[in-house]
Amino acid sequence: MARPKLALAMVAMLLAAVPAAADDGPSVPTTPALLPLPSAVTSLPLALEWTPSTFTQGSVQHRYEVRLEDRTADLTQVVSVPAPASAGSVKASVSLVDRHSYRVRVRAVETICDEDSTTDCSVVTGSFGNEERTQVLLAAQPVPAPAPVVTAPPARAPVVPTPAPALAIVPAPAPVLPLVPGPSTPRPEIRLLPRWVSPVPSHRLSSSVAIRLRWRGNRRATFYNVQVFAGRQKIVSVFPRTASYTLRPGILRRGRHRVIVWSGSGSKRAPVYERAPWVIQVLTVGGALPRRV
Numbered sequence: 001m002a003r004p005k006l007a008l009a010m011v012a013m014l015l016a017a018v019p020a021a022a023d024d025g026p027s028v029p030t031t032p033a034l035l036p037l038p039s040a041v042t043s044l045p046l047a048l049e050w051t052p053s054t055f056t057q058g059s060v061q062h063r064y065e066v067r068l069e070d071r072t073a074d075l076t077q078v079v080s081v082p083a084p085a086s087a088g089s090v091k092a093s094v095s096l097v098d099r100h101s102y103r104v105r106v107r108a109v110e111t112i113c114d115e116d117s118t119t120d121c122s123v124v125t126g127s128f129g130n131e132e133r134t135q136v137l138l139a140a141q142p143v144p145a146p147a148p149v150v151t152a153p154p155a156r157a158p159v160v161p162t163p164a165p166a167l168a169i170v171p172a173p174a175p176v177l178p179l180v181p182g183p184s185t186p187r188p189e190i191r192l193l194p195r196w197v198s199p200v201p202s203h204r205l206s207s208s209v210a211i212r213l214r215w216r217g218n219r220r221a222t223f224y225n226v227q228v229f230a231g232r233q234k235i236v237s238v239f240p241r242t243a244s245y246t247l248r249p250g251i252l253r254r255g256r257h258r259v260i261v262w263s264g265s266g267s268k269r270a271p272v273y274e275r276a277p278w279v280i281q282v283l284t285v286g287g288a289l290p291r292r293v
Helices: 002-017
Strands: 046-050 060-070 075-082 090-094 101-113 121-125 132-136 196-198 212-214 223-232 231-240 244-247 255-266 271-273 279-285
Touching: 002 231, 046 101, 060 090, 223 244
Parallel strands: none
Antiparallel strands: 046 090, 060 075, 060 101, 101 121, 101 132, 196 212, 212 244, 223 231, 223 255, 255 271, 255 279
């Protein structure tokens, strides 16, 4: 009988050591379903339509976020659309670029406030719904045909009796010249700046000094996850809120290191990360002369 009592006592101690589970929190609004898009768009702006979400009872400030990923220019934009008050499908118009391919998704966003407070509120975002892809192929505008040139008949001269009849000279119609379209204006080339700022990858760094990592910020991010690998071993994993982080002296050793920065948004309880890393860079530590960054 002693052994069962001892086992029950150990189970009670383990349950007491485990922290109490927090409330699940507010439910996430139902993900809206984006209606199918045509494979090729021939007129702009593009009209989007999706079924509305079912928001949490008591929540306020309902809206939607339309995520447009330009696969041709490697750019992403988010368009905010207010939720309608009445039932029915939701519609929105977005502007796209000719000859570009896009990936479109929609998610719902709501604000939930505490029952006992009007200032303690949190923004809850649903997951993105089904993905639709399309490309913009605007039809070439036809060149209008030239209008025919009609020559007015010459005025008749009064008949004057003369010994010899005078011949009226009829002017020949002017030739119609075809309209030749001028050369098309080339579209400006979009050059994207590199996301990595410093240190310069070609420089050899010193492990005895602090190394400041800097990258271009993502305007939709509220925090980042910086991971540093030495081979396959992860030696750093931090969550800065700005687009930089300083490594203390001695963290990096001699050799090559891979730095991966993830872009995240949302609350700490329900973070949302981008599908691909924001930036990946390789740094080399060790050399003849230490270099400060």
